[in-house]
Amino acid sequence: MKIQGKTALVTGASRGIGRAIALELANHGIRRIILVARNQTHLADVASEIKAMGVEGIVLPLDLTQTIDVNIAIANTWKHYGPIHLLVNCAGVAHQAPFLQTKLPNVQAELSLNLMGIYNMTHVLARRMASKREGRIVNVSSLMGKIGAPTMATYSATKFAILGFTQALRSELSAYNIKVTALLPSLTETDMVRNTQRFRWVASMTPEKVATVLVNSLGKESPEILVGWQSHLAVLGSRIAPRLLEGWLHLTAPKGKPKPQSPLWSRSF
Ligand SMILES: NC(=O)c1ccc[n+]([C@@H]2O[C@H](COP(=O)([O-])OP(=O)(O)OC[C@H]3O[C@@H](n4cnc5c(N)ncnc54)[C@H](OP(=O)(O)O)[C@@H]3O)[C@@H](O)[C@H]2O)c1
Numbered sequence: 001m002k003i004q005g006k007t008a009l010v011t012g013a014s015r016g017i018g019r020a021i022a023l024e025l026a027n028h029g030i031r032r033i034i035l036v037a038r039n040q041t042h043l044a045d046v047a048s049e050i051k052a053m054g055v056e057g058i059v060l061p062l063d064l065t066q067t068i069d070v071n072i073a074i075a076n077t078w079k080h081y082g083p084i085h086l087l088v089n090c091a092g093v094a095h096q097a098p099f100l101q102t103k104l105p106n107v108q109a110e111l112s113l114n115l116m117g118i119y120n121m122t123h124v125l126a127r128r129m130a131s132k133r134e135g136r137i138v139n140v141s142s143l144m145g146k147i148g149a150p151t152m153a154t155y156s157a158t159k160f161a162i163l164g165f166t167q168a169l170r171s172e173l174s175a176y177n178i179k180v181t182a183l184l185p186s187l188t189e190t191d192m193v194r195n196t197q198r199f200r201w202v203a204s205m206t207p208e209k210v211a212t213v214l215v216n217s218l219g220k221e222s223p224e225i226l227v228g229w230q231s232h233l234a235v236l237g238s239r240i241a242p243r244l245l246e247g248w249l250h251l252t253a254p255k256g257k258p259k260p261q262s263p264l265w266s267r268s269f
Pocket of ligand 1: 011012013014015016017018036037038039040042062063064065090091092093094113140141142143184185186187188189190191192193
């Protein structure tokens with residue numbers, strides 16, 4: 001897909017990977033970006049950065065778990081700003097906890113945003129893209145959507161589900177010339193992982209690196225975009241030596257008690 005002259009909608013654009021993707025799209029000459037997240041001030045800051053690059057940034061504050069609000073907002077946005085060619089479903093939330101200490105509200109928050117949030121936005125936009133017979137949808141999963149990670153069971157489950165959702169839509173929506181792709185970052189330095197109990201020997205990357213890989217891949221037809229050599233190695237390992245990978249995960253997974261000052265074990269990150 002050539003992004004020059006096109007309009008994109010990026011969720012989770014107020015910070016982290018979504019913000020980096022919005023800036024990278026602007027850097028590559030997209031015409032307009034609709035910036036979605038809850039925090040209006042942060043979105044306005046991103047819109048200013050984009051404007052300085054000569055790209056129009058539309059601030060659209062939304063809680064993606066609120067289906068009716070999403071439907072109304074997208075209907076209005078489509079009417080005012082015309083067709084949206086590229087949707088990047090990036091907003092997400094993660095809660096880390098040993099499974100036996102998992103709290104139901106945290107699990108529900110992950111399901112509501114990571115699954116229902118993606119469903120809501122995709123459903124309302126794909127119908128409009130289908131009527132134009134043109135569209136590209138990128139669903140942000142994770143390496144944890146390929147490899148279930150200890151202490152991240154429900155987050156991993158949502159990211160596995162996103163890959164199934166993507167694969168099904170990819171086939172179903174191709175009849176409408178809508179291409180659907182999953183992006184699978186591995187550990188990336190954002191608010192999400194601040195204060196987390198890290199997996200040992202896993203190197204992190206920057207949100208800018210993830211954004212660069214995505215935007216460079218938009219011209220290709222890959223169903224899944226893995227980011228970084230560690231991800232390729234881990235996915236290869238899971239295919240050819242799954243027991244070995246399981247042992248490695250066991251060795252590297254966080255085992256210690258959470259630090260007293262870290263709210264991680266019971267909060268989102
Ligand atoms: N960081 C990593 O290591 C990593 C690795 C693999 C995959 N990922 C995935 O990458 C995506 C982005 O993660 P990130 O690391 O950039 O996280 P982040 O820095 O915590 O950003 C999360 C984004 O989601 C938005 N958001 C949260 N709840 C929302 C809601 N209810 N409605 C609308 N927007 C909401 C946040 O904005 P507001 O708070 O303003 O709403 C923010 O823009 C996620 O899907 C995550 O699972 C991250």
